[in-house]
Amino acid sequence: MRIGVLTSGGDAPGMNAAIRAAVRQADALGHEAWGIRQGFQGVLEKDWAPMPTRACANILQRGGTVLHTARCPEFLEIHRRADAAANLREAGIQALVIIGGDGSFRGAEALQREQGILCAGIPGTIDNDLPGTDRTLGFDTALNTAVEAIDRIRDTASAHGRLFLVEVMGRSSGMLAVHTALACGAEAVLYPESPDDSYQALVARLHANWLRGKRSSIVVVAEGDDLGNAMVVGARLRRDYGLDLRVVVLGHIQRGGSPSALDRIWGSRWGAEAVRRLAAGEGGFYLGEVAGALAVQPLARILDPRPAPPGDMGELVDILSR
Numbered sequence: 335m336r337i338g339v340l341t342s343g344g345d346a347p348g349m350n351a352a353i354r355a356a357v358r359q360a361d362a363l364g365h366e367a368w369g370i371r372q373g374f375q376g377v378l379e380k381d382w383a384p385m386p387t388r389a390c391a392n393i394l395q396r397g398g399t400v401l402h403t404a405r406c407p408e409f410l411e412i413h414r415r416a417d418a419a420a421n422l423r424e425a426g427i428q429a430l431v432i433i434g435g436d437g438s439f440r441g442a443e444a445l446q447r448e449q450g451i452l453c454a455g456i457p458g459t460i461d462n463d464l465p466g467t468d469r470t471l472g473f474d475t476a477l478n479t480a481v482e483a484i485d486r487i488r489d490t491a492s493a494h495g496r497l498f499l500v501e502v503m504g505r506s507s508g509m510l511a512v513h514t515a516l517a518c519g520a521e522a523v524l525y526p527e528s529p530d531d532s533y534q535a536l537v538a539r540l541h542a543n544w545l546r547g548k549r550s551s552i553v554v555v556a557e558g559d560d561l562g563n564a565m566v567v568g569a570r571l572r573r574d575y576g577l578d579l580r581v582v583v584l585g586h587i588q589r590g591g592s593p594s595a596l597d598r599i600w601g602s603r604w605g606a607e608a609v610r611r612l613a614a615g616e617g618g619f620y621l622g623e624v625a626g627a628l629a630v631q632p633l634a635r636i637l638d639p640r641p642a643p644p645g646d647m648g649e650l651v652d653i654l655s656r
């Protein structure tokens with residue numbers, strides 16, 4: 335069987351571990367893995383080649399994705415997905431391992447349902463916002479990167495007695511923001527799913543801490559928060575209270591870098607499991623981790639609501655910052 339492997343959406347540390355495992359597991363079972371460059375764009379452009387096991391040497395510890403990735407708006411159109419399926423059939427690629435986030439899984443779900451291409455999804459996004467899995471590749475690494483960066487910011491915030499607003503990624507999800515805030519002892523966190531994310535509540539919280547004697551504070555802001563990103567919130571606080579605050583946008587620093595051990599381990603387990611199932615004729619599923627165990631979900635589950643960060647974590651940030 336010829337199995338295509340691709341990475342799609344934003345890159346995430348751990349994707350290379352999944353690619354390596356898929357390629358080598360395919361070889362171990364006597365199948366042929368093909369690497370598809372630039373996600374769904376590569377399927378439309380037939381940008382692929384056989385991927386021998388040696389092509390995966392020394393990639394386990396590397397961030398990014400050796401197959402490159404892309405966002406491909408054309409794939410939202412049914413006739414382009416039909417073109418993609420025709421290209422795959424012509425090349426003899428019967429099944430796909432798709433490593434990406436919820437958008438990529440929606441593409442996979444449509445490709446399997448409409449076009450009958452066997453698809454397996456592996457969660458790869460630093461956002462950790464997929465239903466049916468406690469983990470996505472890249473989240474653990476990005477979280478640790480953000481925490482390390484904020485620990486450094488804390489030193490200078492404390493030295494100057496300053497307020498810092500630190501923006502972390504998460505266009506529609508506060509998962510990274512809330513976990514980062516709790517792990518670095520932030521004074522407040524703003525994130526899209528928060529029940530009490532008002533500007534007034536933030537000001538009241540910072541003021542209460544000032545009265546308790548706190549002279550420096552760190553507010554973690556998810557880029558997609560309803561109040562606006564860190565620049566917007568910072569400008570408002572400056573305008574209203576004349577604060578000498580600083581804004582730091584961590585940006586793509588969070589997406590790069592060598593994957594953590596957990597991201598390497600889950601990338602390896604999921605890559606191999608995806609191929610074992612495809613080789614047995616199974617498609618239309620994605621893999622995950624639920625309560626520490628490897629889980630299998632139907633691809634249609636990606637249409638479920640996106641999970642929100644546990645509510646008690648946001649509350650805890652507040653309680654522990656006093």
Ligand SMILES: Nc1ncnc2c1ncn2[C@@H]1O[C@H](COP(=O)(O)OP(=O)(O)OP(=O)(O)O)[C@@H](O)[C@H]1O
Nearest residue numbers: 343344405406409410434435436437438440441459
């Ligand atoms: N509803 C959909 N139907 C078909 N294809 C889709 C759909 N949504 C997204 N895709 C395809 O998946 C690609 C990746 O999606 P998207 O840009 O949302 O990233 P993602 O996989 O969610 O990853 P990340 O979480 O890193 O942003 C899109 O560029 C598009 O090609």
Ligand SMILES: O=P(O)(O)OC[C@H]1O[C@](O)(CO)[C@@H](O)[C@@H]1O
Nearest residue numbers: 343344345459460461503504505
């Ligand atoms: O690199 P791009 O395409 O600007 O994507 C940024 C987006 O990708 C993500 O990092 C997910 O991979 C989001 O958190 C962020 O909003």
